[in-house]
Amino acid sequence: MRIKNCYYHILIALLGVCMIFSSAFYFFQTQKSEAEDRLVKIVNYVKIQCSTYTHYNEASESKSLLRAIESCRQLQTNIQSEVDAGNPIDQAFLKENLSTLWMDGSLVLDENGNIESSYSTNDSILKQVHKYIRKDIVLDYMNYPERTYSQRIELDDGSHIDIATCARSDAPGIVATYFYTSAYFAQNYNLTLQNLLKGYSTKSDGTILVCDKGNIIASNDRSLLHASTKNNEVVQFLKKNKDSQHIYRFNSKGAGYYGIMLKQSNYYIFAYIPDHVVFEGVFTKLVAILLIYIVCACTKIYWVSQ
Numbered sequence: 001m002r003i004k005n006c007y008y009h010i011l012i013a014l015l016g017v018c019m020i021f022s023s024a025f026y027f028f029q030t031q032k033s034e035a036e037d038r039l040v041k042i043v044n045y046v047k048i049q050c051s052t053y054t055h056y057n058e059a060s061e062s063k064s065l066l067r068a069i070e071s072c073r074q075l076q077t078n079i080q081s082e083v084d085a086g087n088p089i090d091q092a093f094l095k096e097n098l099s100t101l102w103m104d105g106s107l108v109l110d111e112n113g114n115i116e117s118s119y120s121t122n123d124s125i126l127k128q129v130h131k132y133i134r135k136d137i138v139l140d141y142m143n144y145p146e147r148t149y150s151q152r153i154e155l156d157d158g159s160h161i162d163i164a165t166c167a168r169s170d171a172p173g174i175v176a177t178y179f180y181t182s183a184y185f186a187q188n189y190n191l192t193l194q195n196l197l198k199g200y201s202t203k204s205d206g207t208i209l210v211c212d213k214g215n216i217i218a219s220n221d222r223s224l225l226h227a228s229t230k231n232n233e234v235v236q237f238l239k240k241n242k243d244s245q246h247i248y249r250f251n252s253k254g255a256g257y258y259g260i261m262l263k264q265s266n267y268y269i270f271a272y273i274p275d276h277v278v279f280e281g282v283f284t285k286l287v288a289i290l291l292i293y294i295v296c297a298c299t300k301i302y303w304v305s306q
Contacts (some may be wrong), residue, residue, distance in 0.1 A: 027282045035278040036247045039260050039271045043305045045294050047264040049196050065150040068164035071101040072177040083170040094119035104180045113139050142167040147306035158183035193218035206273030
């Protein structure tokens with residue numbers, strides 16, 4: 001009878017071990033699958049939004065440059081009319097045109113790229129514009145009266161300048177106009193990828209990165225912004241995984257992660273989450289199952305022994 005009871009107890013213990021292992025396998029696979037679905041959805045959503053934001057900002061930039069071109073052409077016509085009337089092209093004339101043509105500054109250059117006349121609301125910006133338009137590629141436009149050059153210059157502080165130039169019709173040289181957009185206005189009134197990621201929590205959604213030309217340009221972890229991807233170990237690990245539909249496990253600085261990478265046009269989108277977040281609650285569930293099994297087994301043994 002004792003040997004029979006011993007075998008019975010061993011059987012119950014083995015069944016308990018099998019149940020714990022099978023439950024652990026189930027929970028790990030289920031929560032890994034849920035994490036994968038979440039990260040895949042996040043990177044695909046960010047991919048779509050990147051495309052939308054890019055098209056919107058490109059359209060906004062095109063409109064601004066078109067306005068600069070129209071102002072430049074109109075200033076060219078106004079200068080010709082002023083010269084025909086025998087009046088000088090001085091600061092007073094350019095200042096008068098500043099408000100009617102919605103410009104922040106204008107320059108009239110001779111054939112060598114030197115300033116004959118100019119006016120600006122900000123002299124430091126004017127100097128940057130003059131330095132830029134003195135390039136041979138811009139000055140060459142004086143040989144093609146029918147063509148207009150336009151370009152947006154991105155400044156280090158986040159502001160930008162939209163420039164347009166064309167050949168003078170009154171004499172050899174260049175007419176240039178520009179609009180300056182401050183960093184504050186650019187960041188608050190243009191769609192930015194950083195605004196898109198504000199709604200994602202690093203604790204529940206993991207860390208999300210949008211990279212362009214080797215730099216992190218947007219992230220829900222602000223401490224990573226503007227850093228180089230060359231020095232980011234996580235990014236280098238994820239680049240090895242070409243599968244954009246399944247997460248990839250890797251270790252970085254002694255910690256385990258699951259992550260994924262997706263490419264959209266010029267952007268690389270990364271999302272990764274720590275192991276302990278992916279499998280959060282698994283241990284508690286296993287302990288609860290074990291306790292329930294022990295109670296049930298003890299109850300069964302008790303009734304059998306009666």
